[in-house]
Amino acid sequence: QSVLTQPPSVSAAPGQKVTISCSGTSSNIGNNYVSWYQQLPGTAPKLLIYDNNKRPSGTPDRFSGSKSGTSATLGITGLQTGDEADYYCGTWDSTLSVFGGGTRVTVL
Amino acid sequence: QLQLQESGPGLVKASESLSLTCAVSGGSMSSNNYFWGWIRQPPGKGLECIGYIYYSGSTYYNPSLKSRVNISVDTSKNQFSLKLSSVTTADTALYYCARGGGYYDSNGYSRYHFDYWGQGTLVPVSS
Numbered sequence: 001q002s003v004l005t006q007p008p009s010v011s012a013a014p015g016q017k018v019t020i021s022c023s024g025t026s027s028n029i030g031n032n033y034v035s036w037y038q039q040l041p042g043t044a045p046k047l048l049i050y051d052n053n054k055r056p057s058g059t060p061d062r063f064s065g066s067k068s069g070t071s072a073t074l075g076i077t078g079l080q081t082g083d084e085a086d087y088y089c090g091t092w093d094s095t096l097s098v099f100g101g102g103t104r105v106t107v108l
Numbered sequence: 109q110l111q112l113q114e115s116g117p118g119l120v121k122a123s124e125s126l127s128l129t130c131a132v133s134g135g136s137m138s139s140n141n142y143f144w145g146w147i148r149q150p151p152g153k154g155l156e157c158i159g160y161i162y163y164s165g166s167t168y169y170n171p172s173l174k175s176r177v178n179i180s181v182d183t184s185k186n187q188f189s190l191k192l193s194s195v196t197t198a199d200t201a202l203y204y205c206a207r208g209g210g211y212y213d214s215n216g217y218s219r220y221h222f223d224y225w226g227q228g229t230l231v232p233v234s235s
Contacts (some may be wrong), residue, residue, distance in 0.1 A: 002154045033210075035221035037155075044228050045155065050221040051210075074124055088155055092218040097145070097157035097170045097208075 003028060004089055004100035011106035016043055016079050020103045022072040024088030031091045034072040039086040039102075048087070049074065081107050110135040112205050114227035116219060119198075124206040126192040130205030131216040137163050137186050145222065146179060146190045156201075160208055161188055175225050196234045202228045 005023040005050040012018045022034065036049040049054055049065035051074065064075045072089055084107050116128035130144070137144065145160035159169035169177045173192070181188040191203045192199060204227075211222035 012174070013178070031216075032218040033213075033221075037222075044225040045222075046225065047221060047223050050223070051219050056223065090221065092220060095171060097147075097160070097220075097222070099155040101154040 002101035003098035004091065006087075006100035006103045009104045011108050012079050013040060013108045014079055017075065017077045018021065018079060018105060019076075020089075021076040022085055022100050024070050024072075024076070024098075026070055028070075028091050028093040029067065029072055030070040031039060032066065032073060034067050035090045036063075036072075036074045036090045037099075039088065041085065045088060048060065057067070072083055076105065078081070079105075079107055082091065083107060109222045112207065112224055114203060114205050114226045114229040115139050116203075116226070116229055118179050118231070120195055120231060121232055122196050123194060126190070126195050126199065126231055128190045128203055128205075128229065128231070129187055131187045132207075133186070137181065139155075140164055141166065141209065141211070143167065143168075144181065144188045145206050145208050146226075147204045147206055147222070148199075150198075150201045151211060152189075153166075154184070158190065158192070159227065165228075181234070196233050202230050204228045211221045 010018045011012045032049045037045040038048045052067040053065040062078045085100045109207045111133045113131045120126045144162045146158040176193045179193045206222040207224040
């Protein structure tokens with residue numbers, strides 16, 4: 001049972017938009033910043049978004065993040081086949097790093 | 109470019125200890141601006157932070173694993189290690205090491221995140 005709640009899967013056709021929600025509580029998302037990680041099949045997670053909405057160099061601007069209250073959202077526009085992956089949200093609860101259970105994005 | 113590489117035994121027996129090392133290259137660990145963590149992923153499941161360590165040696169462990177975990181750093185070798193004792197089959201997972209960075213803002217909100225990850229090493233625990 002993960003601390004943060006994400007939908008197990010989302011899907012859309014190429015070129016479309018998907019959003020992934022991440023729900024937490026006041027002790028984690030509500031009082032900390034959120035990061036997002038992309039895990040392509042058979043690879044390690046990679047930092048995609050940090051500080052709720054900042055993109056590291058290398059993250060396309062098709063990826064965006066937002067946070068409101070105790071929830072966060074990752075958006076992917078112009079969906080590509082290469083975006084098929086598992087996506088995890090992460091934040092902190094006191095001194096513990098916590099993650100969501102992951103959302104699989106499927107490009108139809 | 110910073111790189112992290114996990115190493116350790118391929119298989120561990122239940123009730124024994126699991127030991128892994130993460131070698132850091134392309135940069136020095138000797139800064140308290142960063143911390144060095146272990147994160148695991150059971151097959152087909154999500155991510156779980158085991159704990160992390162600062163260069164100074166300060167450690168923080170997941171309360172659910174705290175009684176069985178020890179993380180240490182070897183600054184002379186630029187590496188850090190994980191020891192998990194009394195393992196069971198539930199500890200079977202992909203184990204990743206990662207670098208953490210960020211800071212607390214003026215409101216005390218954490219802006220920390222993991223920015224570099226190792227490729228991971230699968231550790232099966234046999235019964």
